[in-house]
Amino acid sequence: MILNGIITGLIMGGVLSLPVLGVAVIYGITGIPNFAIGVIGVFGGFLTWYFLSFHMGIAILIGVAFCFAIGYIIQRILLTPISEMGGDATLFFIVTVSLGFVFEGLMRAIFPRPSISLALPRIGTINIAGVTVEGFKIFALLFALGTLVIIRLLEEHTEIGKSWQATSQNLKLGKLIGINTNQVFSIASGIGCSLACVGAIFWGSLYNLNLMSGWDLGFLGFIIAVVGGIGNIWGGIISALIMGMVMSFSGYLLGGMWQSVILYFIVILVLIIAPKGILGSERSL
């Protein structure tokens, strides 16, 4: 049971780490907390489901590209201008939650079903120390960790990555040396929303997606990022894996109803005891 719990927890944490990564990328670079990221990601998941019968690859591409475009546009026309007007975290909280309302409403209005499951192809089973695990779940975990490595490499070794770092460390200096900070912010927001979409697609394939899943994914993504130290990508991933374990074991020991109660309770305790997260953060809300 313990090994089963650990494996389930790792997989849950791995899938959760994608929206966490999205939050960390957006907040780490722009300094703006976007609470609509989960709802936008789930919208992309619904879009993927809608086109899945045509072609799987194209359907995923449509979902991810749509989320990138939405992330890019809302950052460009709404969040960056508010930031330039001196908006604080509370204002962004209100605005992005309102944005979440809009996308949740659009899902209600557009899609015929309130709850979906994405039928992605399965890749057999793998036996780990006597525990049988679906190959697709392992793929989801590896994909999440691979994405993290790619983001880190992108950040360290490419021009755009360096401009991300420069902008997040000193916005004014970044502008002075000619970095188009608006563009950097918008791309970061687009990538963050795309990551949330990939997370939602995996979640929808392993479990299911409903109209409210976006809030859960977004808030969980955000609080797990806070626990890890907001803007700290590694902290976010470690925290996601730990939280996945917490969800898995509380589900096994106390039943599904207590899963999120225990999770949120632990997160509140962490926020009270260590407000800057378990690994700390250079940025603070």
Add this chain to the structure above:
Amino acid sequence: MKDRYEKIGTILILLLPVAFVFRGGYLQEVTGYVYLFLIQGYVAWFLFFKSGQPFFGYSVTMAIGAYGTIVLTEMFNWPLFASIFIGAALATGIAVIMFLSTSRARGFYVSMTSFLLAILFPRLIEALQPITGGRSGLYFGGLNALVGHKTLYLLVVFLTAAIVAFFLWIMGTKTGRILTLISENDRLTQTVGLNTRKYKILAYSIAGFISGFGGALYVNYTGFISSVDIEVFTTLYIFFIPLIGGSRVFYGPILGALFVILIPELLVPVERYLRIFFGLIFILVIVLLPGGLAPNIQKLLAKISQKKDV
């Protein structure tokens, strides 16, 4: 002097729906519902907008008042009024504990913690289904069975007016002025030798008690509560009441409550588009009318009267 007229005007406006009792029916029912949320809206107006305390757990304090009343009355057979009082006192305790436990943190971390509590609480209610009824909820006769619906409606209207009058009064006192000062510049207030912690605890205590009392009143009026009624969106809607209506004027939350609670009633035929409409309106008001609806309506009326004079 202008403030005084505005305060009196606000209370008189609040008392107008007493007349609905003669008509009864739907109008009375909806007005009672709007008033129950108006109490919570004024709590947010007082604690967040006037005292500058970043609290987002309004649905939690409201729910503790409501569930506290039902559980104590129905399961422990306590007298109704004692249960209402204890329910409100429990809400006060939670609000103060939230403040004390997060006082080491700053700014948005405090907001996040109380907001997470607002997410956690309905799930806790669902996990404790044998006691709380979870999503299926609990029915409650309470004051409705005791005094009848019309009397209860009048009680809701008068109590709301009294609560609003209390908030308007306290903001005019020395305590209110110190709370305003804290909201504007906490450090400066400390520097001049004021014990800001004491005043903040007082603000949380008042807000927690009235929110809990409002929750108890809610469950007495509606006769039912479930985890769905206290989900995280409830806390957001409560917060939006003074934000949309306008927090700088005394009657702002009244406009906000009419907007946030009444619009969904009017838009029932197109319910599936409600969230889109709300989301867009919230964004537009925040971005284009940062002071909320009330000051902008005032400006518009002033312009119209100027044109008439010309």
